[in-house]
Amino acid sequence: MYILPAVTILVLLTLVPSVFLYYVSITDYELGQLWSTHKLIGFRNYHRLLSGRDFEFWPSVRISITFMLLATSIETVLGFAIALLLNQEFRFKSLVFGCLLMPITITPSIVGQMWKLMYNAEYGVLNYFTERLLGVKVAWLGPELAFLSTLMVDVWQWTPFVALIIYAGLRSIPSEPFEAALVDGANTVQSFWYITLPLIRPLLMLAVIFRSMDSLKLFDVPFVLTQGGPGSATELLSLHVYRLGFAQTGWVARAAATAVLLLVMIISLSRLLVRHIREGGSTV
Amino acid sequence: MRRYGTILMALLLVLAVSCYVSAQSIEEWASRIKAELGGSEITCAFATHPSTEAFQAMTAEFEQLTGIKVNWDVMEETYLKNKQLMDFAGGSQLYDVLMVDGFWISEYAPKQVIVPLSKYINSDATPDWFDYEDIMPAYRNGIGAYEGEIYGIPTAGETRFVGYRKDLFEKYGKTPPETLDELLELAQFFTGREPNLYGIAMRAQRGIHFASGWLTITYNFGDGFLDQKTWEPLITSSGTVESLKYFIELMKCAPPDVATYTHEEAVSAFMAGRTAMWFDATALVSWILDPTKSQVYDKVGFVPPPSGPIGDAGVFAGWNMAIASGSKNKDAAWAFITYMTSRAKAKEYVLHGGVPTRTSVYQDPELVARDPSYPVQLASFERANALVERGLAWIPPTPELGKVLDRVGYWGNMALIGEITPEEACRRAQIELEDIIGQ
Numbered sequence A: 001m002y003i004l005p006a007v008t009i010l011v012l013l014t015l016v017p018s019v020f021l022y023y024v025s026i027t028d029y030e031l032g033q034l035w036s037t038h039k040l041i042g043f044r045n046y047h048r049l050l051s052g053r054d055f056e057f058w059p060s061v062r063i064s065i066t067f068m069l070l071a072t073s074i075e076t077v078l079g080f081a082i083a084l085l086l087n088q089e090f091r092f093k094s095l096v097f098g099c100l101l102m103p104i105t106i107t108p109s110i111v112g113q114m115w116k117l118m119y120n121a122e123y124g125v126l127n128y129f130t131e132r133l134l135g136v137k138v139a140w141l142g143p144e145l146a147f148l149s150t151l152m153v154d155v156w157q158w159t160p161f162v163a164l165i166i167y168a169g170l171r172s173i174p175s176e177p178f179e180a181a182l183v184d185g186a187n188t189v190q191s192f193w194y195i196t197l198p199l200i201r202p203l204l205m206l207a208v209i210f211r212s213m214d215s216l217k218l219f220d221v222p223f224v225l226t227q228g229g230p231g232s233a234t235e236l237l238s239l240h241v242y243r244l245g246f247a248q249t250g251w252v253a254r255a256a257a258t259a260v261l262l263l264v265m266i267i268s269l270s271r272l273l274v275r276h277i278r279e280g281g282s283t284v
Numbered sequence B: 001m002r003r004y005g006t007i008l009m010a011l012l013l014v015l016a017v018s019c020y021v022s023a024q025s026i027e028e029w030a031s032r033i034k035a036e037l038g039g040s041e042i043t044c045a046f047a048t049h050p051s052t053e054a055f056q057a058m059t060a061e062f063e064q065l066t067g068i069k070v071n072w073d074v075m076e077e078t079y080l081k082n083k084q085l086m087d088f089a090g091g092s093q094l095y096d097v098l099m100v101d102g103f104w105i106s107e108y109a110p111k112q113v114i115v116p117l118s119k120y121i122n123s124d125a126t127p128d129w130f131d132y133e134d135i136m137p138a139y140r141n142g143i144g145a146y147e148g149e150i151y152g153i154p155t156a157g158e159t160r161f162v163g164y165r166k167d168l169f170e171k172y173g174k175t176p177p178e179t180l181d182e183l184l185e186l187a188q189f190f191t192g193r194e195p196n197l198y199g200i201a202m203r204a205q206r207g208i209h210f211a212s213g214w215l216t217i218t219y220n221f222g223d224g225f226l227d228q229k230t231w232e233p234l235i236t237s238s239g240t241v242e243s244l245k246y247f248i249e250l251m252k253c254a255p256p257d258v259a260t261y262t263h264e265e266a267v268s269a270f271m272a273g274r275t276a277m278w279f280d281a282t283a284l285v286s287w288i289l290d291p292t293k294s295q296v297y298d299k300v301g302f303v304p305p306p307s308g309p310i311g312d313a314g315v316f317a318g319w320n321m322a323i324a325s326g327s328k329n330k331d332a333a334w335a336f337i338t339y340m341t342s343r344a345k346a347k348e349y350v351l352h353g354g355v356p357t358r359t360s361v362y363q364d365p366e367l368v369a370r371d372p373s374y375p376v377q378l379a380s381f382e383r384a385n386a387l388v389e390r391g392l393a394w395i396p397p398t399p400e401l402g403k404v405l406d407r408v409g410y411w412g413n414m415a416l417i418g419e420i421t422p423e424e425a426c427r428r429a430q431i432e433l434e435d436i437i438g439q
Helices: A004-025 A044-050 A057-086 A093-105 A108-119 A125-134 A146-172 A176-183 A188-216 A220-225 A237-245 A252-283 B002-022 B026-037 B050-066 B077-090 B105-111 B137-142 B166-171 B180-190 B208-218 B238-251 B263-271 B282-288 B330-341 B343-351 B365-370 B374-389 B401-416 B422-438
Strands: B041-047 B069-075 B097-101 B153-158 B160-165 B198-201 B275-281 B300-303 B317-323
Touching: A004 A252, A044 A252, A057 A093, A057 A146, A057 A188, A057 A237, A057 A252, A093 A146, A108 A125, A108 A146, A108 A220, A146 A188, A146 A220, A176 A188, A188 A252, A220 A237, A237 A252, B026 B050, B026 B330, B041 B050, B041 B077, B041 B330, B050 B069, B050 B153, B050 B282, B050 B330, B050 B343, B069 B077, B077 B097, B097 B105, B097 B330, B105 B317, B105 B401, B137 B153, B137 B374, B153 B282, B153 B330, B160 B166, B160 B282, B160 B374, B166 B300, B180 B198, B180 B238, B180 B275, B198 B238, B198 B263, B208 B238, B208 B401, B238 B401, B238 B422, B263 B275, B263 B282, B275 B282, B282 B374, B300 B374, B317 B330, B330 B343, B343 B365, B365 B374, B401 B422
Parallel strands: B041 B069, B041 B097, B198 B275
Antiparallel strands: B097 B317, B153 B317, B160 B275, B160 B300
16 A cells, blocks of 8 residues: 555556567557557567578677676676775775776766767877877777777776675675684685685675676667767667667667567576576575 | 629739738848747757858847747757657657758658648748749759658758869879779879878768768769669669779778768868868868868869769758648748748858858859859759759658668678678668568
């Protein structure tokens, strides 16, 4: 009874649009078409995607998954390293924290704009340094490097997030196990591997889940930075959905079907990871 | 007898009133508009473009004269189409006056995103000094009309021609290109000839921009992307494949990031002195000749589009002003269009950096003296007319055009960045086009 208002809002904000999305994905609706003239066409949109008649779908899936794997693993490793450094006492620690928080708090589209300026081949600050120091001009957003450049922005923005989560985990570990290990004659590597890692594993997995889901549905940064180009070097699945449905083609229904498949991918991935945490949790 | 007399009197009266209305001056027209529509508000959705800047410069005077308040929403071209279509589909009725690319008319008209304009043009309320007939016929029919009905008033017409650096051409003893072969040779010659110098700049960003850039020379090799009578895709025909190969060879002489260029980046590269040549829209010349924007304003010359293997062809493209079908202030929107695009205001518009579409402007001695590219522009129109004589429209008038250009421009761009061969790009584009047209 008391949760009715909240449930109503939840239904309106999530359930209705999702059901609408599923419905649109089995129609032939196009942007600008009058809604009353749309037809139901069954699973034709899905068939088109899965059978490879939409040439861009599978390459986009590949790009999205590669991006997710690279971004998550780099961010986790780097974030872990930074968290270990933060776990020691040093001067200006709060200043370092401030600097780490900054990328997380900036709106992703603004991050995209900032990096677009810095990456600019002619006037960008990065090329100013590469030209001065190494004498080379790098086409950061050219066909070869655009994917890695986009990856770098994601790493820059979200590594601190992972670092902070893991840092919180490190702070919560009691010191007794380490003292006991020291008495038993364990070296630093051993106590890291057998004590630190298992103890913060749940938080580590949490960070991995967040980052993998987020990077799978990443949109704003590559949208501003490259618009999916050049060619389809950075055409993540989310951008592909946008380009199908809007821009010049206006295939809203086909975009909806692609979005549903993206949703299925994200949900199955997160379930996989959550189950992994649960199983792992019981062994610790 | 007396009844006929009354009817005659009435007719005469109507005629007199309508003559009075259409012969009125701008001030008389404005005071009538102010009385009828003063205090209303219109919102314009426009693209970043020299013509938009000119209209914005003239807005204050219009507001003062008519009491209609004008809001501007100016954005990049791709977003513009999205916003206009979403405003229409969502029924939000934000916009009254739309700036519509000639490419979009054949899609907007059947979807009824914009309203037919002939009833406004032929209305007695439209003054003589608007003068629709003064707009060049190729623009009226080529970019503003669909299936015989007028949907847009052409505001910024363009054909395309070649701009070149006179200083560089003199230095190396070169003459401007007459044929596409010469154009390619010159582009190859200048690439790397001086530090940081490339041969040519054009638009080639994935999607509609690449398609538009490719279309600059497509008709010099064949009949283009679609058979304009049967609507069969022609991408794999030998002429079209050849034209893609040529375009890609030419783009190898452009700055390395050309695969991300729209018309804005292309003209910027030329204005910054990075390329020896530029082959794009005449509408952008006012930027190139503007000392505050361009580093090469005093060093450029222009020549008409070079001839290709099957002769001359040229571009007829441009922008329109149109009235959104969702507009709640259609009369105020039409008053705005009447004023801004009229013959009476055409000269002022061009002096503000606007882009001519009217015969009277091209013949105005003062304007011709001011912009040395006018005679070349007219020569370029003649070459573009060769296409009309072949029975082809530069913009194929099909409602599926947006999709066609997006797909063609996608595969062309893939070939440009070397992911696939031009032949393979054409083959895949053909499959997708058959799919789109067959729907």
